[in-house]
Amino acid sequence: MDALRKLIHQIVENASLITATLSQRRKAGEVAYTKVVIKPVELKKALHYQFAFYYENKVTHENIPAVELEERVMDMFGETFRQGLICTEEADYQVLISKKFKVSILTKSPTKKSTSLTHNRKKQYILEEGQPVPFLVELGIMNDEGKVLARKYDKFKQINRFLEMVQDVTAHLPEDRPLTIVDFGCGKSYLTFALYHYLSIERRRTLNVVGLDLKADVIAHCSALATRLGYSNLRFLVGDIAEYDELSQVDMVVTLHACDTATDAALEKAVRWNASVILSVPCCQHELFAQVDAPVMNPLLSHGILKERFSALATDAIRAKLLDIMGYKTQLLEFIDMEHTPKNILIRAVKGSSGSLPKLWAEYTAFRDFLHAEPYLENACRDLLPAEAGEA
Numbered sequence: 543m544d545a546l547r548k549l550i551h552q553i554v555e556n557a558s559l560i561t562a563t564l565s566q567r568r569k570a571g572e573v574a575y576t577k578v579v580i581k582p583v584e585l586k587k588a589l590h591y592q593f594a595f596y597y598e599n600k601v602t603h604e605n606i607p608a609v610e611l612e613e614r615v616m617d618m619f620g621e622t623f624r625q626g627l628i629c630t631e632e633a634d635y636q637v638l639i640s641k642k643f644k645v646s647i648l649t650k651s652p653t654k655k656s657t658s659l660t661h662n663r664k665k666q667y668i669l670e671e672g673q674p675v676p677f678l679v680e681l682g683i684m685n686d687e688g689k690v691l692a693r694k695y696d697k698f699k700q701i702n703r704f705l706e707m708v709q710d711v712t713a714h715l716p717e718d719r720p721l722t723i724v725d726f727g728c729g730k731s732y733l734t735f736a737l738y739h740y741l742s743i744e745r746r747r748t749l750n751v752v753g754l755d756l757k758a759d760v761i762a763h764c765s766a767l768a769t770r771l772g773y774s775n776l777r778f779l780v781g782d783i784a785e786y787d788e789l790s791q792v793d794m795v796v797t798l799h800a801c802d803t804a805t806d807a808a809l810e811k812a813v814r815w816n817a818s819v820i821l822s823v824p825c826c827q828h829e830l831f832a833q834v835d836a837p838v839m840n841p842l843l844s845h846g847i848l849k850e851r852f853s854a855l856a857t858d859a860i861r862a863k864l865l866d867i868m869g870y871k872t873q874l875l876e877f878i879d880m881e882h883t884p885k886n887i888l889i890r891a892v893k894g895s896s897g898s899l900p901k902l903w904a905e906y907t908a909f910r911d912f913l914h915a916e917p918y919l920e921n922a923c924r925d926l927l928p929a930e931a932g933e934a
Contacts, residue, residue, distance in 0.1 A: 562580040619639060734764070
């Protein structure tokens with residue numbers, strides 16, 4: 543194995559790897575995956591290598607720093623695989639290892655060209671095109687070969703964007719027990735299925751996920767799909783957000799495009815559950831449109847379309863500040879490009895202090911009073927807010 547280690551070491555030193563495929567397991571059933579594909583990626587301006595593990599009906603990914611590549615590959619050749627194709631800028635190397643660990647390395651002319659990791663590269667999605675994902679196939683986003691249908695490409699991008707945001711907050715979720723997640727107003731549940739797939743299958747977390755919606759026919763369809771996919775810990779229920787009281791503890795609350803104050807009802811539930819993570823994409827914010835009254839802003843508010851947009855932005859600003867006051871660190875993020883929908887702001891909140899409570903409360907009340915607003919979320923959570931809120 544010394545010659546193989548020398549080759550791998552040289553490739554790592556020169557950072558010349560384009561792609562490598564390890565296959566031909568030593569013993570069937572020794573590991574669940576049948577092959578591993580390795581390629582370089584740039585993460586946080588540093589070279590890493592992405593390992594794609596191919597199972598019978600799924601693919602999982604792991605990124606490792608460049609300094610760990612040599613030992614990881616040698617371990618796989620020593621314990622799991624007997625064959626490899628390593629493509630570099632200089633040559634292709636066919637690696638064959640016998641049962642007695644005799645190594646043969648065949649050197650061939652290079653067949654692949656190196657591409658820049660930083661310029662003109664293909665977007666790296668969490669769920670990659672070309673690899674069939676069962677729930678995406680069932681939902682008509684991919685065909686059986688993993689090709690994304692042209693008319694569904696925007697939805698494919700939206701799902702991946704959502705999973706990127708989930709990926710960023712997984713460190714804030716409990717590690718020592720199964721996760722409980724509620725998706726309020728789940729609708730057709732594209733993102734509910736994506737969330738379940740990512741956390742349960744890709745991240746191998748034990749889950750209890752509930753999707754809630756008012757439409758019985760939609761819930762029936764989603765329940766049938768969950769059964770076909772074998773998602774045994776994903777349930778769909780017919781119900782109203784404000785009246786849902788089945789659970790006493792929830793780790794993550796998702797609410798996507800719940801209309802008007804239904805979003806606030808979901809946020810109240812999340813805060814009272816002491817949820818570790820909240821992900822919310824509000825929709826149809828009408829509440830402040832009828833309330834806002836600031837004469838100095840008449841040049842803006844006298845135009846209906848501008849008042850509507852301002853009211854929606856102000857509503858989300860109020861929600862974010864109230865979440866900060868109630869013990870969260872809150873961000874407002876662009877969910878998808880504006881060209882696809884104007885309803886593209888996602889409120890992402892994780893448990894943790896956002897600063898001085900008196901300062902946060904003073905900022906909030908000054909903004910609220912300037913607009914002459916009486917927000918639903920403040921009234922619903924009055925007992926969770928500073929004592930001064932009772933006098934507001």
